[in-house]
Amino acid sequence: MPTGVAIRDVREQLFAAAERVLLRVGPSALTSRAVTDEAGCAKGVLHRHFADFDDFLASLVREHISQLDAHSAELADSAGSGTVADNLTRTLKDLFGPVAVAVVGLVASRDGLRARLRETTPAGLPLLTEATAVLAAYLTAEQARGRIAAEADPDTLAPTLIGTGHLLFADRTGTAPGTETVRRAVIGVLGEAVNNPTDQQTS
Structure with missing residues (x-):
């Protein structure tokens, strides 16, 4: 799979996971660990595609x-x-x-x-x-x-x-x-x- 498509797919999966966490438990419980756990991936996956957690949230x-x-x-x-x-x-x-x-x-x-x-x-x-x-x-x-x-x-x-x-x-x-x-x-x-x-x- 071309790299660009893979990155887009990972971003979309992480965004969808973050939205599920937000809907279920609200903003106060939204952490990088909560997102990656929800997405079913290692925590390092998020940090490979975003500079930090605020960068991820800003992109969302x-x-x-x-x-x-x-x-x-x-x-x-x-x-x-x-x-x-x-x-x-x-x-x-x-x-x-x-x-x-x-x-x-x-x-x-x-x-x-x-x-x-x-x-x-x-x-x-x-x-x-x-x-x-x-x-x-x-x-x-x-x-x-x-x-x-x-x-x-x-x-x-x-x-x-x-x-x-x-x-x-x-x-x-x-x-x-x-x-x-x-x-x-x-x-x-x-x-x-x-x-x-x-x-x-x-x-």
């Missing part, structure tokens, strides 16, 4: 950040169709899946990890900052189509939506909120920013 977080491209493309394609509230509700539910919530908790709990991620996320909380940019771009696109009021500020609405979504989904051990709960929160944040009142009705 950046992998999740890169996955936001798919959410961004899907949300951009939805601009002008459906309803703004429904489009944002669906996106928040996708963004705050169990693994993503666990990764956000990991970033929030480790100062060294956040410092490492400053190379690519200079401000804010990595992953949430990039997710905010995805929503801001969508709201700006809807504003250009006249579905969001001209006087509304997408750069204020977007972080408010992300903060609200994070609060709704933050308890990784609890029951995730249902679609209608998330939708009501979205509508509450949008308020009068939606030009057409019927755009906040379920399509």
Whole structure:
């Protein structure tokens, strides 16, 4: 097997193992030993592919950040169709899946990890900052189509939506909120920013 493919496969196995540990026991129990035990490999395997454990964790977080491209493309394609509230509700539910919530908790709990991620996320909380940019771009696109009021500020609405979504989904051990709960929160944040009142009705 070519070296590049082998390395990619090892990285993916280690990332998947780390995510399982995060979901099962949370960020505080995530260690290099826990990851390699979960992956069923020697501890040295991780250190052969990453400079140190923080490098591994930073790579894991950046992998999740890169996955936001798919959410961004899907949300951009939805601009002008459906309803703004429904489009944002669906996106928040996708963004705050169990693994993503666990990764956000990991970033929030480790100062060294956040410092490492400053190379690519200079401000804010990595992953949430990039997710905010995805929503801001969508709201700006809807504003250009006249579905969001001209006087509304997408750069204020977007972080408010992300903060609200994070609060709704933050308890990784609890029951995730249902679609209608998330939708009501979205509508509450949008308020009068939606030009057409019927755009906040379920399509």
